Every structure is written in C-alpha cells, then in structure tokens.
Amino acid sequence: MPTVHFTDTAGTVRDIEGNVGDSVMETAVRNGVPGIVAECGGSLSCATCHVFVRDDDFAALPPMEDMEDEMLYGTAVDREDNSRLSCQLRLHEGQELHVTTPETQV
Amino acid sequence: MSSPAENAPGCPFGHGAEAPAGHHGYEPFQMKDPFPAYAEMRAEQPLMFDERINYYVATRYDDIKAVFDDWETFSSENAQAPVRERGEAAKKIMLDGGFTAYSGLSARVPPEHTRMRAIVQKAFTPRRYKALEPAIRENVVTRLETMLARPGRDGDMVRDLAYDIPTITILTLIGADTSKIDTYKRWSDSRAAMTWGNLSDEEQVPHAHNLVEYWQECLHLVGAAKESGGDNLTADLVQAQAEGAAISDHEIASVLYSLLFAGHETTTTLISNCVRVLLAHPAQWGQVVADPKKIPAAIDEILRYSGSIVGWRRKALRDTTVGGVDIPQGAGLLLLMGSANRDEARFEDGEAFDISRPNAREHLSFGFGIHYCLGNMLAKLQAKIALEEIVRLAPTLQLVAPESITFRENLSFRVPETVPVTWES
Numbered sequence: 001m002p003t004v005h006f007t008d009t010a011g012t013v014r015d016i017e018g019n020v021g022d023s024v025m026e027t028a029v030r031n032g033v034p035g036i037v038a039e040c041g042g043s044l045s046c047a048t049c050h051v052f053v054r055d056d057d058f059a060a061l062p063p064m065e066d067m068e069d070e071m072l073y074g075t076a077v078d079r080e081d082n083s084r085l086s087c088q089l090r091l092h093e094g095q096e097l098h099v100t101t102p103e104t105q106v
Numbered sequence: 107m108s109s110p111a112e113n114a115p116g117c118p119f120g121h122g123a124e125a126p127a128g129h130h131g132y133e134p135f136q137m138k139d140p141f142p143a144y145a146e147m148r149a150e151q152p153l154m155f156d157e158r159i160n161y162y163v164a165t166r167y168d169d170i171k172a173v174f175d176d177w178e179t180f181s182s183e184n185a186q187a188p189v190r191e192r193g194e195a196a197k198k199i200m201l202d203g204g205f206t207a208y209s210g211l212s213a214r215v216p217p218e219h220t221r222m223r224a225i226v227q228k229a230f231t232p233r234r235y236k237a238l239e240p241a242i243r244e245n246v247v248t249r250l251e252t253m254l255a256r257p258g259r260d261g262d263m264v265r266d267l268a269y270d271i272p273t274i275t276i277l278t279l280i281g282a283d284t285s286k287i288d289t290y291k292r293w294s295d296s297r298a299a300m301t302w303g304n305l306s307d308e309e310q311v312p313h314a315h316n317l318v319e320y321w322q323e324c325l326h327l328v329g330a331a332k333e334s335g336g337d338n339l340t341a342d343l344v345q346a347q348a349e350g351a352a353i354s355d356h357e358i359a360s361v362l363y364s365l366l367f368a369g370h371e372t373t374t375t376l377i378s379n380c381v382r383v384l385l386a387h388p389a390q391w392g393q394v395v396a397d398p399k400k401i402p403a404a405i406d407e408i409l410r411y412s413g414s415i416v417g418w419r420r421k422a423l424r425d426t427t428v429g430g431v432d433i434p435q436g437a438g439l440l441l442l443m444g445s446a447n448r449d450e451a452r453f454e455d456g457e458a459f460d461i462s463r464p465n466a467r468e469h470l471s472f473g474f475g476i477h478y479c480l481g482n483m484l485a486k487l488q489a490k491i492a493l494e495e496i497v498r499l500a501p502t503l504q505l506v507a508p509e510s511i512t513f514r515e516n517l518s519f520r521v522p523e524t525v526p527v528t529w530e531s
Contacts, residue, residue, distance in 0.1 A: 039472070040472070040474070040482070041174075041474045041476075042475075043223075043475060043477075045479070045480060045482060045483075046482060046483065047483070067228055067231075070228065070231040070232065071232065073231065073233045074231075074232025106402060106403075
C-alpha cells in the first residue's frame, strides 16, 4: 500500500495510507489533510492542491505535462523547482512519497 | 405535462418529489431574494420536482456536489438547452442566419469535452492572464476616478465599473475588438435570456437576431486569426489546430461563443456583488478597508453567499437516486448552488455573511469536477483588483437605497441590475 507523508508549514507530519491509482490530492481530501484545498476537484483549473515534493522523491515522479506546468504559475505561494500539483500525482504500489504543503493555497 | 393525480398510484416524479402547491415559495425565474425558499426546500423537500419547468430541483450541498462529481450518470448535455422552447419565428431567424452554435465546453460531454477542454485550457492559462493585471488595474482606476469626479457624488458600480472591466479583459484575451463592449453585452444579454429566460415566442425575436450576429462574429474571429494570426487565445487555438491538435474550426468558434459570454457576464456580476454585499455589511466593509489583505477571503465569501450563477442543470442518463429520491432516466435536474452554499450541514450559520468564515471556499459557485469553471482564477483576480482599488480610492463608499436594487429574471443567473452608491466628498 502506498503511503504519503504530508508535512504542513508548522512541521506537523501526517502519514496517510492511500490506494493505488488514487491521486495524492484525493488521498489528502479523503483523509481531511489540511493544506490541500482542491477547489476544482482535479480538473487542473484551480492550482489549490500545490505541494513541494522532497527532492529524492521528486526525481522518481513521472514528468509533468504542459498544463500542470502552466497551472503552477497560478499558485498562491510561488512555485519552486520541486513544486507539483497533487491532483496529477497517481500513487503506485509500495510508493513512499514525502510532500510539504504551502502556507496557503488561496 | 400530466398531473400527478392522473399518474397515481405510481408516482411519476419519484417518491416524495411532487411539489406542494406553493412550491415552498420557490419561483424559478425570480432572483430578488430566493434564499428563504431555498432554506425551506432544503428543510422540507431537498429534491423537488417542479412541474412548471420540468426539472428536479436539488438544494442540499452534498447532493449537488455528488451530482457534479458523477459526470457519467449526470450529463451536462442539457446545460445550454433553452428552458423555454424556441418559438417558430426565432427558430426561422436562427436557421436562416446560419446559427449552428450550441456550447463551447459546458454542455459537451466526454470524450469530446475532455479532448477540447485540454486544448482550450492550454490557451487560457494563469501566465497569459496574469500578464494583463497592470492593464486591468489601470482600467479600474480610470473608471473609479471618473466616477468619483462626478460632483453629484452618485454612482452605479455596475454601469461605472463592473460592466466594462471584465468585458475589456476577455475581448483582449480573445483578440476581439475592445471598442465593442456594448455590442458584446447586448449579445450576451440575449444569450442569457434565450437560454435561461422565460420568454414568450414574440419576446424571443430580437434576441434571435442578436444570437445570429454573435455567432457570425465568432466565425469571423476564427477566420481572421487563420488569415493574420495574432497574440491572443483565438490565434493560439488556430495555431494548435495547425500543429495537429484535434479541434475543428466550428469547435474553436464555439469556444469563442462560450468565452465571449461566460468570460465577462458572471464577472460583471461578481464585481457588482463584491460592492453590494460588502457595503451592506458596513463593519466587514470597514475591516477590508483597514486591511486589504482580507480581500481574497472576502471574495470567496461573496462567491458563497451571493454567487453569480445560483442554478445549473444536468440530465440523468440512467435511472438513479439523488438524496433518496428516485430520478428516472432522461430527467433534468436543476442544481441550486445558491442553496447548497448556505446549507447548514456544510456551512455553520450559513445564512450569515462572514468574511472570516474558514471554509467559504468550499462553495459550489464554480461547479465541481470536470466542468469546473475554466475562468475561476481570472474572475477572482479581477474582483480582487477591483476591490483593492475601490477600498483605496473610495473608502467612504455607501449603498444608496439597496432595497431598490432589482435582479434580472432568469433561471440560473442572479444579476443585480444596478448597485447605486454615494461617497463623502
């Protein structure tokens, strides 16, 4: 079972087990993880599920598509090199993913 | 439409869905103050069949969000269907005028919708419209200064600000003629009336002519972009097509037909509502004047409390249930987001306006899921710029006779026609 480790800006860590094939955003919303807003529900239209991915996990992620890249210019907290939109990150078997949520999404 | 009695004992509307004679006070096209009726429906009959419009009316947050989310069961194909069937005269005008538009994206369904949305989304990105921010701000300031220079100290925030601002923005983005604001507003009013209005056959005629003109202009814009390119969304779509993106000329024109309406109509209303609702709550207006950082949260709360679109439609593709009520295949649903947004089950003290509400942004005014409003960020950006400049330049703004504000008759769009204001000299 994949596990996502969410760290918020205060440093609190939440370890959430997810389902294979679900997105990190869905995993967060379903488990009430604060710091992920996901207003649009995953249609790449709101940029409110922004996360920073730990560098060693980042490299292992599938590359982002153009539209995700474009939407990252619309985040409330400016994007960094390790930014992703969590609605685009699908979990796979055995994955351990470490992400930090930004101070605000809106 | 047969009456419930004729169809007894098998209830044609799904168990418990028949509306009582008073319809809980709900009047589908009346927008002045629909909220008491919404509250009664949520409490008494959260899924009500309204035989006057032939739709199942949903009013609870969870039901509405679930319907939006389940696009495989609840199709958006009826989202742009005329609520009142087009009369023969209007039909002929539109046929003779070559009117073949229906929907840009909102009433298209997967896989067609998925294909087109992916292409359009790439041409409608935060980077593209964030570049417009200085121009939007300058447009706002110019109009506010003009209004504030009026010696009579009387303004109308619709006419003096909200009407122009988003219209110029979307015309600029699309590469249309920015001197034609009034023309596009006239066409848009006709579109709103023809699709969601309650018009007689005769009343439809002038609007039919407007829609013909509007659609011809969309076709013309596509042709012009093909001929001479440009740095705008239309040219980008044409370019994408040339590079192999699967989108036809008719589809590009349809997208323009959608954006040249949706791209300003509801944002004009949002900016109007920002002023109208905040000024109606002077203490909270004072908070925003004192601390403009509160503006984004205030905008979310305005979208929740007084969204530009309070109802949107879906069609059931199979027999199903919503909120425990049976819905037959083929039935239309009217989802009242204006009610969902005040549902106490989701929003504590939901009828109260409170800019510090922590979960205001869970409102459904932009929909939810695959059809979520493409322009949501642009709309909020423009409302933010407008409010920032209003509180800076006109902190003493006050409403004049707010009870006299009228709202246009419509099934879906809740549009204040004026927001009269004054200020201290």
